Amino acid sequence: MTRQRGEVVVETRDLCMHFGGVRAVDQVDFTLFDRELRCLIGPNGAGKSTFFKCLTGQLTPTSGDVIIRGQEMTAAEPFEVASLGVGIKTQVPNVFDGLTVEENIWLSARRWHGDSRARSLTAATIERLRLGDIRRTLVGQLAHGQRQWVELGMVVAAEPWLVLLDEPAAGMTHEETYRTVELIEEINKTSALIVVEHDMQFIRMISRTVTLFHEGRILMQDTMEAISADPRAREVYLGHRA
Amino acid sequence: MLRQMRPTLVYALLGIVFMFAAPHVLQLFTIINLTTAIALAILALSLALIWGYGGILCFGQVAFFGLGAYVYTISAINIGGSTWAILIAVLLTSAFAAALGYFIFFGRVSDVYLGVITLTVTLIFFSLIRRTSGPEYKIGKALLGGFNGVSSPPINLPWDARTFLFPEQVFYVAMAALILCYVFVGWLVNTKFGRVCVSIRENELRSELLGYDVRLYKLGIFTIGAGIAAVGGVMFCNGVGRITPDVFNLYNAALTIIWVIVGGRGTLIGPIGATFALFYLTSALGGQSVLNNNLVLGVILIVFVLLVPKGVAPTVIDWVNRRRRKRPVRSRRRRRGRAEDAR
Ligand SMILES: Nc1ncnc2c1ncn2[C@@H]1O[C@H](COP(=O)(O)OP(=O)(O)O)[C@@H](O)[C@H]1O
Ligand SMILES: [Mg+2]
Numbered sequence: 097m098t099r100q101r102g103e104v105v106v107e108t109r110d111l112c113m114h115f116g117g118v119r120a121v122d123q124v125d126f127t128l129f130d131r132e133l134r135c136l137i138g139p140n141g142a143g144k145s146t147f148f149k150c151l152t153g154q155l156t157p158t159s160g161d162v163i164i165r166g167q168e169m170t171a172a173e174p175f176e177v178a179s180l181g182v183g184i185k186t187q188v189p190n191v192f193d194g195l196t197v198e199e200n201i202w203l204s205a206r207r208w209h210g211d212s213r214a215r216s217l218t219a220a221t222i223e224r225l226r227l228g229d230i231r232r233t234l235v236g237q238l239a240h241g242q243r244q245w246v247e248l249g250m251v252v253a254a255e256p257w258l259v260l261l262d263e264p265a266a267g268m269t270h271e272e273t274y275r276t277v278e279l280i281e282e283i284n285k286t287s288a289l290i291v292v293e294h295d296m297q298f299i300r301m302i303s304r305t306v307t308l309f310h311e312g313r314i315l316m317q318d319t320m321e322a323i324s325a326d327p328r329a330r331e332v333y334l335g336h337r338a
Numbered sequence: 339m340l341r342q343m344r345p346t347l348v349y350a351l352l353g354i355v356f357m358f359a360a361p362h363v364l365q366l367f368t369i370i371n372l373t374t375a376i377a378l379a380i381l382a383l384s385l386a387l388i389w390g391y392g393g394i395l396c397f398g399q400v401a402f403f404g405l406g407a408y409v410y411t412i413s414a415i416n417i418g419g420s421t422w423a424i425l426i427a428v429l430l431t432s433a434f435a436a437a438l439g440y441f442i443f444f445g446r447v448s449d450v451y452l453g454v455i456t457l458t459v460t461l462i463f464f465s466l467i468r469r470t471s472g473p474e475y476k477i478g479k480a481l482l483g484g485f486n487g488v489s490s491p492p493i494n495l496p497w498d499a500r501t502f503l504f505p506e507q508v509f510y511v512a513m514a515a516l517i518l519c520y521v522f523v524g525w526l527v528n529t530k531f532g533r534v535c536v537s538i539r540e541n542e543l544r545s546e547l548l549g550y551d552v553r554l555y556k557l558g559i560f561t562i563g564a565g566i567a568a569v570g571g572v573m574f575c576n577g578v579g580r581i582t583p584d585v586f587n588l589y590n591a592a593l594t595i596i597w598v599i600v601g602g603r604g605t606l607i608g609p610i611g612a613t614f615a616l617f618y619l620t621s622a623l624g625g626q627s628v629l630n631n632n633l634v635l636g637v638i639l640i641v642f643v644l645l646v647p648k649g650v651a652p653t654v655i656d657w658v659n660r661r662r663r664k665r666p667v668r669s670r671r672r673r674r675g676r677a678e679d680a681r
Pocket of ligand 2: 144145146187
């Protein structure tokens with residue numbers, strides 16, 4: 097059911113993240129292959145973001161392992177995960193509000209390259225994401241959707257081989273959402289992706305293997321069509337929205 | 339880089355002109371007083387760096403200033419010359435800050451506790467050194483002298499311990515130190531290191547998610563800031579002629595913060611200017627007895643926090659930019675972005 101394209105790049109084994117009595121993530125075994133595009137869905141509070149934070153080092157799991165490209169990353173700091181070449185976008189936009197769009201993106205490119213290469217990569221990224229008109233605007237003055245794009249720009253400018261996006265289309269207009277889907281497809285030509293999303297329209301547009309979270313566990317993992325047709329999935333998730 | 343450095347270099351040039359003109363125009367008494375103000379301006383510059391650019395609100399920046407002054411004084415007495423003493427003062431103070439910073443940043447201590455810890459360290463120095471009156475408290479040849487402090491040997495020519503500098507010459511040295519530190523910091527905040535520090539100030543998690551080890555950058559800027567404060571301390575005890583534990587008191591710790599608030603975070607020239615302005619305001623107030631000094635400073639602080647929260651320099655820059663924006667398109671130039679940060 098998963099399209100296997102070579103090596104496993106992300107793996108969790110028996111991953112648990114408990115907050116007191118709340119089992120936000122519980123015994124999750126997860127595998128992502130190279131160049132795969134995977135969507136994580138599930139109702140609010142299902143544990144998607146918590147799982148995401150365990151992958152990115154923002155949370156240290158209660159138990160279990162996170163392995164990225166063969167490296168044990170369970171207790172790693174976020175910068176160590178990012179330093180493997182992983183691009184990360186959080187659910188709540190994290191951008192540098194007091195700096196310009198250009199410098200936000202430059203800071204990402206500069207992590208990996210010298211000054212002149214970083215600058216040309218910044219220019220290319222700004223062009224690619226069509227941020228040219230606002231390149232010198234402070235990010236704090238932008239609308240929510242544009243800030244999301246700046247954050248996507250930072251992810252892209254680092255040229256990551258693995259991209260982790262938590263609700264990238266939240267708060268975007270229909271047009272922006274559509275372009276985000278295009279961008280994700282484009283990123284997927286060279287990188288593996290995990291996209292956490294709540295919005296079903298969005299997931300249908302991407303339409304790949306979908307992992308359905310429910311109460312901290314993986315309930316199903318299949319194509320979107322199969323999940324849409326499954327009564328259990330309808331009950332926990334689709335039922336809420338229908 | 340040169341474009342971003344331009345305002346810094348312009349101010350540095352003005353500083354050089356002032357440095358050579360002042361001794362011809364001003365009285366010796368004023369020059370000696372100025373040396374003290376310059377030393378304090380270096381302290382303000384160091385906090386402008388780590389707070390204004392690094393986002394680290396250190397309540398005890400004056401601890402590094404005082405430590406630098408004490409280490410200089412004690413080393414100069416023991417060595418019998420100032421050249422090594424200055425180096426030792428800056429390096430030892432930086433090393434102390436690095437050790438303290440290691441526990442703070444690698445222990446991921448929160449911002450509030452960072453303020454508390456640094457202030458506590460300052461007050462510990464204050465009470466410890468106050469208690470060192472008596473012949474048993476000495477380091478090598480230097481008596482610590484308790485609350486009376488130690489008198490500081492003046493700076494001598496490099497590697498020539500017998501030719502001491504006169505007060506005017508110490509003024510030149512202090513002014514040169516301020517200008518060099520200012521240009522250095524102005525350059526630093528435009529390097530990759532500086533920009534990453536600014537990004538950490540803006541959003542620590544994002545910097546981390548870009549792959550920067552935030553702890554290391556914070557430790558770096560904190561240590562450099564302490565080294566600069568130590569330079570200020572060395573100039574201070576030269577200007578005053580002695581160093582006492584009062585340098586570590588709460589008043590001085592608060593004053594440093596006030597300079598940066600009044601001058602403006604995110605600029606360098608602002609806090610430097612504010613230091614001179616407040617220094618002369620307090621000396622002027624010292625000559626009268628109608629208004630209490632602390633009361634006036636307190637009122638200034640409240641006025642700024644409420645009415646000019648960004649501080650003088652950023653407010654002026656905003657105002658100038660807004661005026662320029664209203665002018666015809668022809669005179670518009672690229673002005674937003676990094677250049678604003680570089681002043
Ligand atoms: N830091 C935390 N402390 C306590 N409970 C938390 C914390 N973070 C998340 N939770 C709980 O974990 C569950 C999963 O949350 P989350 O991962 O944000 O869900 P999702 O992203 O799928 O909407 C929720 O019940 C939430 O209240
Ligand atoms: Mg979430």
